[in-house]
Amino acid sequence: MFGNSKVKIGLxxxxxxxxxxxxxxxxxxFEEFGLKFDYVAGTSAGSxxxxxxxxxxxxxxxxxxxxxxxxxxxRTNIIPFxxxxxDGIGDIIKKNLGDINIEDLKIPFSAVxxxxxxxxxxxxxxxxxxxxxxxxxxxxxxxxxxxxEGMLLCDGGLQNNIPTDIPxxxxxxxxxxxxxxxxxxxxxxxxxxFDVVMCSIRILMQSxxxxxxxxxxxxxxxxxxxxxxxxxxxxxxxxxEGYKAAIDVMPQIIQLFKKKRHRKFKNIPTNIKIIR
Numbered sequence: 001m002f003g004n005s006k007v008k009i010g011l012x013x014x015x016x017x018x019x020x021x022x023x024x025x026x027x028x029x030f031e032e033f034g035l036k037f038d039y040v041a042g043t044s045a046g047s048x049x050x051x052x053x054x055x056x057x058x059x060x061x062x063x064x065x066x067x068x069x070x071x072x073x074x075r076t077n078i079i080p081f082x083x084x085x086x087d088g089i090g091d092i093i094k095k096n097l098g099d100i101n102i103e104d105l106k107i108p109f110s111a112v113x114x115x116x117x118x119x120x121x122x123x124x125x126x127x128x129x130x131x132x133x134x135x136x137x138x139x140x141x142x143x144x145x146x147x148x149e150g151m152l153l154c155d156g157g158l159q160n161n162i163p164t165d166i167p168x169x170x171x172x173x174x175x176x177x178x179x180x181x182x183x184x185x186x187x188x189x190x191x192x193x194f195d196v197v198m199c200s201i202r203i204l205m206q207s208x209x210x211x212x213x214x215x216x217x218x219x220x221x222x223x224x225x226x227x228x229x230x231x232x233x234x235x236x237x238x239x240x241e242g243y244k245a246a247i248d249v250m251p252q253i254i255q256l257f258k259k260k261r262h263r264k265f266k267n268i269p270t271n272i273k274i275i276r
Contacts, residue, residue, distance in 0.1 A: 007261050009174050010167020011037040011053070013046030014212060015157040016181030017139075019224045020045025021066060021235045025242025026178050026220055028059040033250060035257070037176070040109045041123075041166035043156035046178070047111040047136035048089070051129055054109035055097050063239070065096050071232055075142065083144045086134035093130040102129050108170065111136040112156035112163045115273065116145055121159040123166055124148070125276035149275060159271070162212025169272075174256045177216040179209065180224055180242070218252045220245050 013023050023046065030037075042050025052062050069092065077084035102109055103126050111124045111132040124132040127149060135146040135153025145152040156163070164177045213219055222245035227234050246253075 007174065007257065007259055008038040008172045009176065009256055010039040010041065010170070010172035011050075012162060012164045012167060012175055012177040012212065012216070013040070013042040013049045013053075014162035014177065014179045014181065014209070015044030015046050015155065016179075016224070017045055018232050019180045019227050019238065020049060021232070022180040022222045022224055022227075022238040022242035023049040023178055024059065024062055024066060024235075025222070025239040025244070026246040027053060027062060027242075028239065029243050029246035029250065031059050033254070035253065037107065039167040039170050039172050040107050041112060041163040041170075042109075042136065043112040043161055043163050044137050044139070045180070046163070047133045047156070048092070050109055050111070051093060051097060051105070051133055054105040054107040056106040057096075065092075066235060069232060083141060086138050086143050086146055089137050090130035090134045093133050097129065100129050102126050102132060105129070110163070110166045110170065112160050112166060113138070113146075113148075113153040114156055114158045115151040116154050117152050118273065120271055120273045121156065122151065122153065123163075123169075123272055123274045125170075125274065127275060157208070159208055160211065161209045162216070164212040164215035168215060169274075173261050174217040174259065175215065176218045176220065176253055176256065177212055178242075179212065179219060179221045180238075217256055218249055220249055 040050045040054045073092065074088045075084040076088045102124065113122045113124065113135040115122050131146060131148050135148050136156045138144065138146050138153060139155040145154050162177050162179050164175050167175045222241040224238060224241060227238055
């Protein structure tokens with residue numbers, strides 16, 4: 001098992017809808033090499049994976065839970081073009097991890113969301129885990145905003161789709177990040193409201209994903225272009241892509257665990273609200 005008491009290594013799971021299953025393959029690779037991380041942050045689908053990882057779930061336990069997830073479990077509203085509640089996402093967390101608070105997790109964890117009242121990015125380090133994850137996953141036009149601690153939360157990808165900087169702000173020396181949606185940016189020739197809104201969101205997420213790459217010491221970026229972010233089909237293939245991408249950069253990751261402490265991030269951006 002790798003680990004160095006003199007260095008803290010963080011892990012950041014990026015958003016990507018159903019492509020988030022790819023994170024499972026990355027976790028499988030970490031497990032095989034005995035890697036243990038000191039802090040976990042997640043945005044949107046990455047917050048679901050981050051919650052399970054921070055709870056101490058093994059790859060096999062995550063896989064068994066993932067196999068049971070259906071699209072109807074996530075988006076419960078069957079009315080076309082009508083945003084769904086995020087209760088289905090919350091139920092996945094509660095059913096598997098319990099109705100617990102973030103503070104109860106085995107590894108320190110942050111779910112990243114955006115408060116549409118203040119327009120600030122929100123880094124949630126305490127409070128109800130299911131609600132925090134629901135807020136982090138609430139993609140505008142797909143899900144309704146989530147009420148949490150006097151805020152109205154929407155998908156964290158609007159401002160921080162790959163939350164590399166969060167573990168750094170929380171005291172980590174180095175961060176390994178995972179981008180399961182590197183082919184996120186594509187346009188549309190449709191003028192329908194839904195298509196225009198979704199394209200606009202992709203543009204926003206592409207811009208702020210650069211921030212995640214800049215701050216990452218190692219970026220794992222699986223090839224997921226052939227998978228749809230709105231469909232759960234191809235889960236096993238996604239897992240394999242995540243595994244291969246992690247193995248490709250494993251020598252670089254292992255080197256981080258052998259380094260000395262190096263705090264390279266000291267200032268918290270003023271547009272981030274931290275709930276702790």
